[in-house]
Amino acid sequence: MPKRFGTYPGNEERRHPKRFECFKKAKHVNLKQLSQLLGLSQTTVSRALNGYPEVNAETRQRVLDAVRETGYRPNRAAQRLATGRAGSIGLVMPTADGIESDVHFGEFLAGLGDEAVKHDFHFVINPSHPEEEVATCRRLVASGNVDALFLAYMREKDPRIAMMKTLKTPFVVHGRSIGVPTDYPYLDIDNTGAFYDAARLLAQLGHRHFALINGPDYLAFSIRRKKGTVQALAEHGLTLREDCVQHSQMTDEHGFRAMERFLQLETPPTAVLCSSTVLALGAVRAINQAGLKLGTDISLIAHDDVLPMLKPENFMVPLTTTRSSLRAAGQRIARRLIADILTLETLPQQELWKADLIVRASTGPAPAGK
Amino acid sequence: MPKRFGTYPGNEERRHPKRFECFKKAKHVNLKQLSQLLGLSQTTVSRALNGYPEVNAETRQRVLDAVRETGYRPNRAAQRLATGRAGSIGLVMPTADGIESDVHFGEFLAGLGDEAVKHDFHFVINPSHPEEEVATCRRLVASGNVDALFLAYMREKDPRIAMMKTLKTPFVVHGRSIGVPTDYPYLDIDNTGAFYDAARLLAQLGHRHFALINGPDYLAFSIRRKKGTVQALAEHGLTLREDCVQHSQMTDEHGFRAMERFLQLETPPTAVLCSSTVLALGAVRAINQAGLKLGTDISLIAHDDVLPMLKPENFMVPLTTTRSSLRAAGQRIARRLIADILTLETLPQQELWKADLIVRASTGPAPAGK
DNA sequence: CCCAAAATTCAAAGCGCTTTGGATTTCCTT
DNA sequence: AAGGAAATCCAAAGCGCTTTGAATTTTGGG
Numbered sequence: 001m002p003k004r005f006g007t008y009p010g011n012e013e014r015r016h017p018k019r020f021e022c023f024k025k026a027k028h029v030n031l032k033q034l035s036q037l038l039g040l041s042q043t044t045v046s047r048a049l050n051g052y053p054e055v056n057a058e059t060r061q062r063v064l065d066a067v068r069e070t071g072y073r074p075n076r077a078a079q080r081l082a083t084g085r086a087g088s089i090g091l092v093m094p095t096a097d098g099i100e101s102d103v104h105f106g107e108f109l110a111g112l113g114d115e116a117v118k119h120d121f122h123f124v125i126n127p128s129h130p131e132e133e134v135a136t137c138r139r140l141v142a143s144g145n146v147d148a149l150f151l152a153y154m155r156e157k158d159p160r161i162a163m164m165k166t167l168k169t170p171f172v173v174h175g176r177s178i179g180v181p182t183d184y185p186y187l188d189i190d191n192t193g194a195f196y197d198a199a200r201l202l203a204q205l206g207h208r209h210f211a212l213i214n215g216p217d218y219l220a221f222s223i224r225r226k227k228g229t230v231q232a233l234a235e236h237g238l239t240l241r242e243d244c245v246q247h248s249q250m251t252d253e254h255g256f257r258a259m260e261r262f263l264q265l266e267t268p269p270t271a272v273l274c275s276s277t278v279l280a281l282g283a284v285r286a287i288n289q290a291g292l293k294l295g296t297d298i299s300l301i302a303h304d305d306v307l308p309m310l311k312p313e314n315f316m317v318p319l320t321t322t323r324s325s326l327r328a329a330g331q332r333i334a335r336r337l338i339a340d341i342l343t344l345e346t347l348p349q350q351e352l353w354k355a356d357l358i359v360r361a362s363t364g365p366a367p368a369g370k
Numbered sequence: 371m372p373k374r375f376g377t378y379p380g381n382e383e384r385r386h387p388k389r390f391e392c393f394k395k396a397k398h399v400n401l402k403q404l405s406q407l408l409g410l411s412q413t414t415v416s417r418a419l420n421g422y423p424e425v426n427a428e429t430r431q432r433v434l435d436a437v438r439e440t441g442y443r444p445n446r447a448a449q450r451l452a453t454g455r456a457g458s459i460g461l462v463m464p465t466a467d468g469i470e471s472d473v474h475f476g477e478f479l480a481g482l483g484d485e486a487v488k489h490d491f492h493f494v495i496n497p498s499h500p501e502e503e504v505a506t507c508r509r510l511v512a513s514g515n516v517d518a519l520f521l522a523y524m525r526e527k528d529p530r531i532a533m534m535k536t537l538k539t540p541f542v543v544h545g546r547s548i549g550v551p552t553d554y555p556y557l558d559i560d561n562t563g564a565f566y567d568a569a570r571l572l573a574q575l576g577h578r579h580f581a582l583i584n585g586p587d588y589l590a591f592s593i594r595r596k597k598g599t600v601q602a603l604a605e606h607g608l609t610l611r612e613d614c615v616q617h618s619q620m621t622d623e624h625g626f627r628a629m630e631r632f633l634q635l636e637t638p639p640t641a642v643l644c645s646s647t648v649l650a651l652g653a654v655r656a657i658n659q660a661g662l663k664l665g666t667d668i669s670l671i672a673h674d675d676v677l678p679m680l681k682p683e684n685f686m687v688p689l690t691t692t693r694s695s696l697r698a699a700g701q702r703i704a705r706r707l708i709a710d711i712l713t714l715e716t717l718p719q720q721e722l723w724k725a726d727l728i729v730r731a732s733t734g735p736a737p738a739g740k
Numbered sequence: 741c742c743c744a745a746a747a748t749t750c751a752a753a754g755c756g757c758t759t760t761g762g763a764t765t766t767c768c769t770t
Numbered sequence: 771a772a773g774g775a776a777a778t779c780c781a782a783a784g785c786g787c788t789t790t791g792a793a794t795t796t797t798g799g800g
Contacts, residue, residue: 028512030786041750046788056748073512077456078786080447081755088494095483100678101697106476113465113497122515123495124458127483142398142443144756145492251679278679281651285686308470309621309648316655327471400756411780416758426778448756451785514786 029070038066049074080144088122089337090146092137094130094153100249103278104326107307108174111330112150119338134159141169147341150174150333154220170340172333178220185340187333187351191221194322194355195228198273198301201320201357203236206366207271207299210240213258213283215275217247222275225303229273244269255282263290270366274302277310280319284362288316299363303355318360324353399440408436419444450514458492459707460516462507464500464523470619473648474696477677478544481700482520489708504529511539517711520544520703524590540710542703548590555710557703557721561591564692564725565598568643568671571690571727573606576736577641577669580610583628583653585645587617592645595673599643614639625652633660640736644672647680650689654732658686669733673725688730694723 035045040059048055048063066072080086089112093105109123116122124146128136137160140146147170151160154175161184164171173186199210212229215222230240243265246258255274262269263286274280280302284294292298294317304312304321306328312319336349405415410429418425418433436442450456459482463475479493486492494516498506507530510516517540521530524545531554534541543556569580582599585592600610613635616628625644632639633656644650650672654664662668664687674682674691676698682689706719 031788032786042787043751043789044749047749050788054748059748071508071512073509075451075786076513076515077447077450078514078755079788081445081451081757082786082788084755086447093479093483095480095487097484099480101477101480103473103476103677103679106473106479107471109463109476109495110465110469110471113463113495114467117465117497117499122497122510123493125479125483125493125495127487127492129487139443140492142441143446144448145446249678251681253681253684256684281680282684285684289686307473308619309473310651311621311623314623314626314652314655316659401758402756412757413759413781414779417779420758424778429778445756448785449758451787452756452758454785 029072030075031072034063034066034070034072037070038062084144085341086124086145086147087120088124088146089116089148089150089334089341090124090126090140091150091152092126092128092133092140094133095127096129099130100251102250103307103309104250104276104305107305107326108152108330111325111327111332112334113330114327115331115334115338121334121338134163138163138167141167148172148337150337155218156220156223158220170337172337172340174329174333175220178223182350183348185336185348185350187329187336187353188221189324189329189353189355191224191355192228192231194303194324194357195225195273196232197228197355197357198320198322199229199232199271200235201359202271202273202299202301202363203232203238205271205299205363207269208238208366209244209267209269209271210238211244211246211258211262211269211272212240213246213255213272213274213279215247215250222247225273225275250276250279252278252282252285255279256286257282259283259286260289263287263292268298270298272298272300274300277302277304277307277312277319277321280312280315281310284315284317284319295361295364297367299366301363304358312358313360315362317362320360320363321358322355323358324355329353399442400445401442404433404436404440404442407440408432454514455711456494456515456517457490458494458516459486459518459520459704459711460494460496460510461520461522462496462498462503462510464503465497466499469500470621472620473677473679474620474646474675477675477696478522478700481695481697481702482704483700484697485701485704485708491704491708504533508533508537511537518542518707520707525588526590526593528590540707542707542710544699544703545590548593552720553718555706555718555720557699557706557723558591559694559699559723559725561594561725562598562601564673564694564727565595565643566602567598567725567727568690568692569599569602569641570605571729572641572643572669572671572733573602573608575641575669575733578608578736579614579637579639579641580608581614581616581628581632581639581642582610583616583625583642583644583649585617585620592617595643595645620646620649622648622652622655625649626656627652629653629656630659633657633662638668640668642668642670644670647672647674647677647682647689647691650682650685651680654685654687654689665731665734667737669736671733674728682728683730685732687732690730690733691728692725693728694725699723 031042031045035042044055045063048060126136126140149169149171151171152174154177156178157180158177161177173184176186176188210233212226214225233240244262248254274283287294287298301320304323305326312321401412401415405412414425415433418430496506496510519539519541521541522544524547526548527550528547531547543554546556546558580603582596584595603610614632618624644653657664657668664670671690674693675696682691
């Protein structure tokens with residue numbers, strides 16, 4: 001039994017004299033009142049409001065006017081209970097004291113929001129300890145508060161998708177898991193391809209020593225990006241040394257630390273791939289601090305989620321990037337989710353977006369003799 | 371009438387043969403079934419679940435066991451309808467195509483989440499065009515989907531607080547408006563004081579030419595920060611020139627542009643205040659690019675929201691900051707909101723947090739002769 | 741002018757849960 | 771062993787909305 005809000009201090013002991021009555025007074029006009037006001041039945045008013053054809057145009061107009069005047073808003077909980085639909089999409093947000101917030105999350109949310117607002121949908125965000133994600137997802141669905149679920153931060157063999165497939169609630173995954181059947185609806189970017197392309201470009205430029213500053217090692221996109229990198233290197237007879245790979249949260253600090261570490265190696269890398277411009281930010285700082293010139297002594301390509309906060313073209317040395325808008329992905333996913341909800345059918349639609357490789361000044365030929 | 375999800379293409383024409391029936395099959399165990407299974411009344415089971423005293427300990431245990439076995443989860447919409455409580459706090463997220471997402475939003479949300487998860491609360495996030503915030507707030511409350519509202523991005527004479535005071539729904543404001551009665555519940559940081567302290571420190575170090583890279587000019591915190599700055603300067607017989615003030619979204623790019631502009635002035639500032647470390651990021655870059663030394667040729671103090679993504683102590687030249695954790699504020703606000711909901715009484719509690727002035731290497735005495 | 745078909749409208753039955761107001765049983769005290 | 775309090779448990783009444791199945795009014799052709 002999860003801790004429920006009912007178990008707040010003082011609740012256990014209190015007997016039930018008019019419990020919660022204070023809430024009852026926050027009354028707005030309701031359907032019944034509205035229909036009485038109009039001299040119509042609730043049925044007709046309800047239908048007028050929801051665009052059903054069997055109501056007289058004139059009557060409908062009267063209803064609409066009355067709505068405007070009274071400020072009537074249907075109670076969503078009641079609507080939900082009656083229809084089974086809630087007009088909302090759920091997502092669980094991994095959080096806990098000490099767990100760092102992710103810049104990318106906000107940007108993605110903005111994308112979801114752009115689309116959701118157009119259809120008067122909202123989100124139900126359920127915070128959860130990362131280890132309890134499966135249970136939280138299940139609970140969220142069972143609560144009847146959401147019509148669909150959005151899943152992100154996919155891991156290898158992620159248990160959430162198998163779970164969701166047993167439920168009848170539509171869902172879309174951002175990203176793809178690894179090592180599970182791929183018959184679920186997802187939208188992902190071609191992480192493998194993006195990093196393959198990036199690494200190949202650098203290899204073609206003559207680089208032989210590579211490093212990768214990646215996201216957390218348990219996340220699927222990190223795994224794919226590494227794979228893409230390794231693959232490209234292999235084709236050029238190169239390998240990615242394990243001590244030249246960093247897995248961590250994508251913050252400035254981690255980028256800096258990693259780069260600092262790489263530069264102290266006996267044969268430091270001359271080509272670096274970063275999983276985020278935020279990581280690149282720190283990495284570039286370490287490069288500068290070491291007195292190296294970006295694009296000359298060392299080349300760097302970062303993945304660009306198109307965060308408005310931090311644009312790769314504005315770096316002191318503009319960054320070569322693999323670009324794919326996180327916000328656009330959010331918009332697209334929201335659109336699909338909403339369509340699923342409204343049409344009542346979830347096709348296991350799958351999209352894989354290519355990232356754009358955009359060459360700027362942070363990449364150049366390998367320095368001679370390295 | 372807002373566009374409702376009912377108005378999706380194809381809905382108008384469809385007559386009503388078993389509309390939405392597909393949702394009906396996504397059945398989980400419900401109270402009735404559970405009580406039948408146990409041979410108890412719904413009343414008793416409900417009470418057992420919600421911790422009421424008038425149920426036998428043994429019976430309660432049986433109920434709890436059955437819950438575990440069946441995976442029963444109460445339907446929140448029904449709960450909501452019956453009690454008036456939803457276990458959720460609402461917030462409207464300003465968003466629209468073209469409107470940049472705010473890094474700070476995600477961090478704050480994480481704070482709210484930390485606290486909310488402890489009480490099994492969730493959020494209902496309602497995206498909204500920024501101009502329609504008031505209406506969206508009202509609608510969100512009227513929808514009956516939230517127990518309390520959280521308000522942020524306060525403006526001067528913000529109409530939302532007057533509106534909320536007419537409703538009976540508890541709310542807490544993050545920040546404070548300006549030019550309206552302050553008898554509403556809020557949590558804010560002392561922006562005026564923070565920037566007063568920062569500016570004073572710089573003035574004491576002998577700086578005479580100041581600049582301010584601030585947030586959007588319509589936001590209350592920006593106004594207060596400017597005010598604090600001006601005040602400190604005045605006490606030292608200095609003024610803040612209007613062409614040394616920048617108001618904009620707090621992104622790296624804007625920080626860079628602003629600084630670049632300042633440095634081209636006839637008498638460029640030697641002391642700069644930034645409303646965010648993200649702005650400082652760009653500003654520092656411009657400073658470096660101009661060949662100036664931070665902490666020597668030019669001093670800079672930034673406000674630090676303690677974003678895990680970007681730490682001031684990790685800048686090439688560690689940044690002097692006014693620090694106040696955004697996440698902590700989120701936690702605190704969630705705690706208050708939840709307490710309000712559960713105790714059913716909203717005191718217009720007001721908190722003003724001091725920011726810590728933390729001196730690092732980005733501030734030094736004014737260069738001679740300037 | 742009549743009657744069936746079409747167009748409107750309505751009363752009533754839920755949706756799943758909480759809470760009221762009793763009913764029933766158990767426990768103590770005298 | 772009787773009487774009353776305390777402890778348990780229950781039937782039924784909503785919460786506000788949608789949808790069913792049917793009633794009522796209009797319309798149009800013969």
